[in-house]
Structure formats: structure tokens, C-alpha cells
Amino acid sequence: MATTVAVPPDTSQDPDTAALIDAGTLSRPHRTRVPLPRWLRRLAGPALVVAVWQLLGTLGQINPRILATPSQVAVAAWQLTSDGELGTNLLASLQRVVVGLAIGVSAGVLLAVLAGLFRLGEELIDSTMQVVRALPVLGLLPLVIIWFGVGEQPKIALVVFAAACPVYINTYAGIRGVDNRLVESGRVVGLGRLGLIRHVVLPGAVPGFLVGLRFALTSAWLVIIIAEQLNATSGIGYLMNQAQAWYRTDIIVLGLLIYGLLGLLADSLVRLLERRLLVWRHGFNGA
Template sequence: MPDVLAEAVAPPLAGGATAPSAGSPPPVQDREGLVDAASLSRPRRTLVRLPRPVRRLAGPLLVVLTWQLLGTFGIVNDRVLAPPSAVLSAAWELGRTGELADHLLASLTRVVSGLSIGVSAGVVLAVVAGLFRLGDELVDSTMQVLRALPVLGLLPLVIIWFGVGETPKIALVAFGTAFPVYVNTYAAIRGVDNRLVESARTVGLGRLGLVRHVILPGAVPGFLVGLRFALTGAWLVMIIAEQLNATNGIGYLMNQAQSWYRTDIIVLGLLIYGLLGLTADGLVRLLERRLLAWRRGFEGGA
């Protein structure tokens, strides 16, 4: 009875807490207030944080696993979409005979040649339009008109101009990759902070020094963004270009597989295109980290 009366008349503590009753563990004082000692004795759960590459691979691996299960249980017919095991078998078969390497080398040669021409043309035109007022008036409007043209719609005209050999395929890749580089590089040149330009002029830099030490370094991030788009666009154009009037290449291999309903080879070709694009994007990212080591941007939250 006295204990009950003592609890009834006990004044409330700060924050609305009540005084501990007899036999309960003593409260522990921390920075926030009173904390139950029993809660402190419970073990805390620690989450094991996986490395970022492992977490990035979790999504694709889940897709591949689901894809394989759909084929294994017959939910998806092999003639509609071959499972990953059949795709790997086709890759082993073509790789063992050397046929896959020959087609891959032909596609890489065309893409590298087209990219070299397209990227070079895009950079030169962007510098001319970005640095000179007359170049802006003459070049930029023309490039904006040409950029609106569908690349694959030019295929009949390119065949008339260059025939059905390697040249039209390289020309299509060059045409499709020049515009992403031009647009992003031109925007980066015109987007250089004018305060940096005024500061450079204040310290005595001339026109050539201004371009070399301020304008072009400031345009590098935009150029790299355009290069990433150009690498992706090159493979998209090549898929169609190699399926028309070609005798080798990954696109030609996929076109031949279509006649025999070899979806495993078709999917293999698509995966090769995707892996090549991912590798090229990784190389540009590596180049970006080297060239833009001075710039630290937001890398995402936890």
C-alpha cells in the first residue's frame, strides 16, 4: 500500500516520464534524456554493405535468372526467345569455329572508322560555331537542320552516292555520331562562365591563350557527354547498316540467323552490341575521371 501511494504522488519527470517503480532497473541518463537500461542491453543489428559493383550486378543477374527459368519451364518457347543457356551455347559454337571473331572484328573496324570521322567533324564544327560569330550564324543553323534528318532515312541516298561496299556503312556511322558531339561541345563552349573569361583577359591572356587555357578546358565535360552519346548511337546505326548489303559483321550474322529462326544467335548479337556499348561507356568514364580530376561533383546519396 505505501508503494502504491508513493507511485500515485510521485511527481512526473521532465519530458513526461514517471519515476521508476520498485524493483525496476535504474534509468540511464543520456544526451536525449532518460533511456531504459534494458534497451541498451539489446544487441544492435549491423547491416553488411555489399560493394557497389556487386549491387549494380544484382539487377541484371535477377533478369537473367528469371529469363532462364521462363525458358526452362517452357513458359517461353525457344523459337520466340532462347534462354541464356542456349545463347551461351551458340556463343561457344561460333567462337570455337572463329566465325564470331571475324564478324566482331568487321563491326569494330566500321565503328572505329565512322567514329573517327564523325567525332572529328563534330569537334571542328563546334569550335568554329562556338568561337566565331560568323561561324555560329553559318554553321549552327545548318547543323540544326541536318540533325533533324533521320539517319537511317539517308540509307538509300548513301547507297546511291557510295555504292554497297564499306563506305556507306562508315558514312552512316559518321553522320550519326557527329551531331551528339557537335551539340554538346558547342553548348559547353558557349556555356563557359563569362567571369572566367574576364579574369583571363584581366591577367593579360590574348585570344589564343583564352581559347587554350579557358574555353577549351571548360568545354571538355560537354565533349565527353557528346562522346558517350556518339558511342551509343554508332552501335545503333551499325545494327541496321550491317543488315543491308553486308557480307560480314554482327548485324549480318543476326540477319542470317533470322532466316533460320535462331533466336539464340540473334540475342547473342544484341548482347554483344550491348556489351560493346557498355565497355565504350566505361572507357569514356575512365577518361572523364582522368581529364576532370579537378572537378568534384555530386556522386549520389547513401
């Protein structure tokens, strides 16, 4: 019994058909995709959480005295903004965090440079900082109040302490983590001690500093939440503490959202610095 084998048509003699096949014009037409901006895709997750949260509140599954709905939080934000109370307290919190970060980050960088570049500095500073960073920040609150009273100084002091330690640890690790082959290459091309520090060591420590700065920003906002709820007359933490007495969960949630948004904004600023200062580094961006 003869077997019939289907033989595809020979297109080797037809250059036009072969060109069409190679170009993919005979294949199935593809759809044109319109890519969404990355920031919009990143908002999809939080937006879904807010939608579910609002739905559960509308259906009565969440007691508003326990957790206010997003719409109630929005109404509270509008009321506090209209009478100026929100802006005044937000400005007070920002001032405390900015001053504390300026002092803490500067102190952390200075100590890290001294400990990272000089052996004597390492022996005098590093062991002390390792002990200090193990201390609980909020555990120092009673002692800080005794030292500075109940005004602005204890709140700023706690932010300084919370910011200085992560900046020191990561900057110091960045300095000591510079590849020694780069240092040797710098010596080969004629760089002296100051030239090595300026062109090799300090630029190589920038990634570590930025990691420390990111942790410092987060720690500063965490600390100021507690500091402003004790012996304070202004600030977002003070506003939340006052709302607790009246079971105003809408204001409490609003304060938490403000802290979260400020932390996200601060992290975005650090990411911008990374893109500007680390243009020479190409890392993995995800598959």
C-alpha cells in the same frame, strides 16, 4: 496519495560509468557489415532478369523459336566462337565503328570549335548543323548507297553522320556555356585570346564534349546494327540477319547482347575519361 517517481541513478559522480556511456560500450553490439563492390551490386539487376528468363524458358513458358533461353544463347556463343565465325564478324563491326567514330568525332569537334569561338563560324555552320541533325540517319541509307555503293563506305558514312551531330551539338553548347565571369577573370590575370581559349574556354567545354561523345557511341552502335543487315557480308548485324532466315533466335539474342555489352564498355570508357579529365568537378553522386 503519494506519487513515486523513478529517478535515474546519478552517474555524475562516477566518471568511469559516464565514460562508458559516452563511448557507447553499454549500447547494443552492432554488426560488422562487409560492403560489396559497386560493380557487383550493379550486376544484381541484370542477373535477376537472366535468372527469371531462364526459369520461364525451363518451365516451358517461353517458346524457344520465339525467344531462346540464356543457356541456349551461351551454347550458340560457344559454337560460333569455336569455329571462329563470331570473332571474324565482331572484328568487322568494331573496325567500322572505330573508323566512323574517329572521323565523326573529329569532324564534330572541329565544327563545334569553329562555330563556338567565332561569330562568322556560328553564322555559317550552326544553322546548317541544326538542319542536318534533324535528318533521320537511317533515312539517308538509300542516298548513301547511291553515293558510295554497297561496300564498306556507306556503313562507315552512316556512323560518321550519327557520331558527328551529337558531338557538335554538345561541344558547341559547352563552349557557349562557359561562365563569362571566368573569361573576365582570365583577362584580369593577363590572358590573351589564345590563352583564354586554351585555359578557360576549351577546358570548360570538356563536360559538354563528353556528353556528346556518350551519345555518339550509342548512336554509332544503333546505326551499325541496321547498316550491317543490308548488303553486308560480315559483321554482327549480318550474322543476325542470316540467323533470322533459320529462326535462330539464340544467335539473334547473342548479337543483341554483344551490341549491348559493347555499348556498356564504351560508356565505361567515357566515365573513365570523365574521372580523369574532370577531377576538378565535384557533382552529386546520389543519396
